[in-house]
Amino acid sequence: MINNVNNNSSQSSSQHHQTENIINRSPISRSERNYQNTHQQQQQQHQQQQQQQVFRNRNNSNIYPTYADQPDIVRASQKDDYYKKLFEDQCFEIFTRLTGPRFMMNRQQESKLLSNSLYFLLTTMIGSQTLGEEYCNLRQIKDSSFSVPSLLDRSRLYIFNLLAPYLIRKSLPRLFQKYPKLYHLKEYFPNLERLHLALFYFNGSYFNFSKRLSNIRYIFNRKVDQKRPKYHILGVLIIIQLLVQLVFYLKDKYQSYISSKNLEFTSEINNNNNQSSSSSSPTSQSSSNNDSKITTSSPGTCTLCLENRTNTTSTECGHLFCWNCITEWCNNKPECPLCRRPISVRSLIPIYNYQ
Incomplete structure (x- = not known):
């Protein structure tokens, strides 16, 4: 009995100590939790600030990839055009041997589309660099997220770069034939491309319309110097040339408008003279019939x-x-x-x- 009483007293005392420890520890654990939560929030804010700082300064940093400049993009495009032309000629020769020269005579655009599509499929579509991009150490990235373009982005680039221009070239003659008043819009297309090229020389963002519509830009795969040549002077020259063409265009339109007004004025004068001469003498009806025969024959x-x-x-x-x-x-x-x-x-x- 005495042992049981002692055991019960010892158990009650141990339980009392445990409850005291729990009571004493409970405010400490809450403070630790609060400290951990605030520490995690501070770490997250710090990481977000670092990411924003990296995103802002990635063009001026030697650690992170930088956007490609105009000279390298132009050089890569010229290199790709050279290899595309070689591949296009070889494909056209193969198609001519398979189908005959008469069949391929009027299908040069289709042959060009097929060869360029194969070149695009073997390079950009599978996520690899083109020969021009490898030559200049360039890589395509999604401008909005600074990541590798997805398959959907590359498919969109193919549509804007190759498929859409082909369909437009094939449909424009029929459109102009159906709506002749729209034919004068054709002369604005080259000037629009030159204006876009001037914008590229100024900011170096998008070299062609397909890259702009797909939101795809180039970055360097290597460390580059901060001081690199720019093509701003070429953009200024293109803008000056476009302004001069605009002045001459407006001048021609004004002259044509004045000449048309003069023609209308002279035609009205001739009509008034004819009416006055026909109504001057009623006795000359028989002679007017003879004169009308003469005038129609003259x-x-x-x-x-x-x-x-x-x-x-x-x-x-x-x-x-x-x-x-x-x-x-x-x-x-x-x-x-x-x-x-x-x-x-x-x-x-x-x-x-x-x-």
């Missing part, structure tokens, strides 16, 4: 020189002019003086025995 008036037409020539749109007048006009401005439809000297039609 050549009409050229709207360019305002004289009787000599060597009457017709355009594709059906307007008549002198041969010398319309050829000189076409050499300076390849469009019809009246309806502004695009024409050329080759398309002019001389008219003989015209009444």
Whole structure:
């Protein structure tokens, strides 16, 4: 009995000590937890600040990859164009041997698309570098996340770089034939490409439209010097050239507008003179019939020189002019003086025995 009482007392005392320890430890564990939570939050904030700092200074750092400059991108593009041309010629020769020269004569664009697609598939599509990129130690990255482009990004680049231009070239002639008024938009495409090239020379971001639409840029695979040559002067020259072309374009439009107004004014004067001469004497109806026969048999008036037409020539749109007048006009401005439809000297039609 005495032993049992002693054991019970010892157990109760041990339980009392355990409860005291638990009570004493509980505030310490809470403080430790609070300290750990605050420490983790501070570490996360510090890591985020470091990542933001790396993202901001990656162009000015020698440790992290830097964006490629204009000279290296242009050199890589020229190198790729050289190898693409060799591969295109070899593919065209193989296709010609397989299908015959007559079949391939009108399918050069399809052969070029197929050869460039094979080159793209064997390099960029599988995640490898092209020959030009290897030559200049460049690597494609996603500009928004600074990571390797995914398969979807590379597929989008293929569509914008190869497939879409081919479809546009094939559909434009039909579109212009259906809507002739849109034909003048064709002359703006080269200027738009040159403007994009000037922007590339200024900031060095996207060399062509496909890279811009896919949001893909180049970085270096090697350590580079901070002081590298830029192509800003080329961008300035292109902008100056485009401005000069714009001035001449506006000048030509203004002159054509003035000439059209003069033609309308002279045609109104001629119509008024004809009406006044026809209504001047009512007794000359019989003679006017004879005169109308004479005037219909005689050549009409050229709207360019305002004289009787000599060597009457017709355009594709059906307007008549002198041969010398319309050829000189076409050499300076390849469009019809009246309806502004695009024409050329080759398309002019001389008219003989015209009444």
